[in-house]
Amino acid sequence: MQFNRAQLQDLVAARFEKSIRGPETFFAANVESISKACWAMALRFQQGGRILSFGNGASATDAHHVSVEFVHPAIVGKRALPALALCNDSAVITGSMQDNNESKPDFTHLLEILAQPQDMVLGFSSDGCCENVLSALKKAKKLELLTIGFGGKNGGGMAKANLDYHFAVAEADPFVGQEIQETLYHILYELVHVFLEHEGLLK
Amino acid sequence: MNEGKHTEYEKLLYPFLHEDGAVNTEQVLAEIQKSTLNKCQEIITLRKKTLEQFGEKLIDTGIAMAETFSKGATLYAFGNGGSSTDAQNVVVDFIHPPYPQWIPLPAISLTSDIAVITAVGNDVGFENIFVRPLIALGRKGDIALGLSTSGNSPNMVAAMNQAKKQEMLTVAIAGYDGGELASSEAVDYCLISSSDYVPRIQEAQATLYHALLEIIQVVIRDG
Numbered sequence: 001m002q003f004n005r006a007q008l009q010d011l012v013a014a015r016f017e018k019s020i021r022g023p024e025t026f027f028a029a030n031v032e033s034i035s036k037a038c039w040a041m042a043l044r045f046q047q048g049g050r051i052l053s054f055g056n057g058a059s060a061t062d063a064h065h066v067s068v069e070f071v072h073p074a075i076v077g078k079r080a081l082p083a084l085a086l087c088n089d090s091a092v093i094t095g096s097m098q099d100n101n102e103s104k105p106d107f108t109h110l111l112e113i114l115a116q117p118q119d120m121v122l123g124f125s126s127d128g129c130c131e132n133v134l135s136a137l138k139k140a141k142k143l144e145l146l147t148i149g150f151g152g153k154n155g156g157g158m159a160k161a162n163l164d165y166h167f168a169v170a171e172a173d174p175f176v177g178q179e180i181q182e183t184l185y186h187i188l189y190e191l192v193h194v195f196l197e198h199e200g201l202l203k
Numbered sequence: 204m205n206e207g208k209h210t211e212y213e214k215l216l217y218p219f220l221h222e223d224g225a226v227n228t229e230q231v232l233a234e235i236q237k238s239t240l241n242k243c244q245e246i247i248t249l250r251k252k253t254l255e256q257f258g259e260k261l262i263d264t265g266i267a268m269a270e271t272f273s274k275g276a277t278l279y280a281f282g283n284g285g286s287s288t289d290a291q292n293v294v295v296d297f298i299h300p301p302y303p304q305w306i307p308l309p310a311i312s313l314t315s316d317i318a319v320i321t322a323v324g325n326d327v328g329f330e331n332i333f334v335r336p337l338i339a340l341g342r343k344g345d346i347a348l349g350l351s352t353s354g355n356s357p358n359m360v361a362a363m364n365q366a367k368k369q370e371m372l373t374v375a376i377a378g379y380d381g382g383e384l385a386s387s388e389a390v391d392y393c394l395i396s397s398s399d400y401v402p403r404i405q406e407a408q409a410t411l412y413h414a415l416l417e418i419i420q421v422v423i424r425d426g
Contacts, residue, residue, distance in 0.1 A: 011421060015410070020250045031236045036232070061289070179406060182409055187239050198231065
């Protein structure tokens with residue numbers, strides 16, 4: 001075998017080092033908008049709004065993950081909140097691609113059909129450039145939904161989409177960027193409940 | 204405000220909810236910002252601890268998985284709730300690697316087929332939802348990868364027992380103290396993010412499986 005253990009130890013140390021260093025910079029820079037996003041989301045929930053989340057590939061699993069955190073909170077005693085992952089249903093996804101002759105899942109079309117005025121959308125794209133995610137976020141903006149984008153290093157098109165909240169994770173490594181996005185949506189989910197438990201703040 | 208609704212843990216975490224008198228928005232926003240930065244430190248600390256405790260075992264696990272893939276294995280990944288999305292995340296990173304120099308490897312998520320899950324759950328019970336597809340799909344020399352925060356999910360423990368019975372390589376990624384999976388003879392490798400808080404456990408587990416993917420790619424490339 002060509003590889004040796006020392007090489008693998010270096011590799012593991014380097015990966016953990018990136019994953020340990022990344023969050024500090026990101027959360028220090030974004031802490032204020034995170035707190036405001038929690039408040040905005042809590043206001044939407046208070047008005048009967050739902051989360052609609054979407055993304056492609058690995059980001060689709062993040063859309064699912066954030067959705068289940070709200071519907072069935074792992075922290076005992078937290079109330080169930082409405083959230084739907086739009087990338088969930090293979091019949092709907094493949095159907096929309098076939099009908100529109102699209103090479104990408106059409107989340108925009110789903111928003112047109114499913115979205116209600118109080119809803120909020122969470123769009124995930126590891127580099128901020130996924131066309132179908134951007135198109136859906138722009139549609140959500142037109143529908144006056146609360147728009148929250150989880151994007152990547154240079155912001156991509158997401159930075160120019162005039163979203164209510166845009167979180168650009170400035171990491172070159174997609175795994176590290178995704179891990180920071182995961183901590184971010186966990187924190188949003190953990191802290192939205194603080195506002196909901198304090199209704200005086202939601203008037 | 205209903206004091207009685209809040210647990211001791213919440214009182215510790217969100218003290219402003221329990222102070223006398225009115226709470227203003229600015230104060231809550233400031234507390235939420237403090238809490239956010241605390242949570243950020245928690246994940247940093249947990250990743251350091253996870254590397255310290257399981258860095259070497261992670262390498263052993265990656266080498267074993269790489270050697271098994273080299274002999275033609277297919278990987279089956281599974282988990283419940285948020286961990287099911289992590290299982291699907293691992294699978295998509297095997298099939299569509301995010302780095303151009305990585306090779307795609309055969310991996311299947313047992314959590315994606317709602318027909319199978321509801322059929323088995325309805326007919327023979329939820330503890331069998333991963334067992335049944337493993338019986339149908341799994342072959343000797345394949346890999347079972349289970350993700351669980353508690354390490355105690357009955358369907359996970361049952362799936363590991365079944366996979367071992369079929370002579371598969373069994374890998375578990377757990378939280379807390381690893382639960383039943385950590386001491387199970389059916390589990391060849393158990394990697395643990397030792398925390399008792401589910402969101403942070405999952406975030407540290409993500410680093411574990413991301414590192415695992417990288418080790419596997421390097422060992423297969425250079426092996």
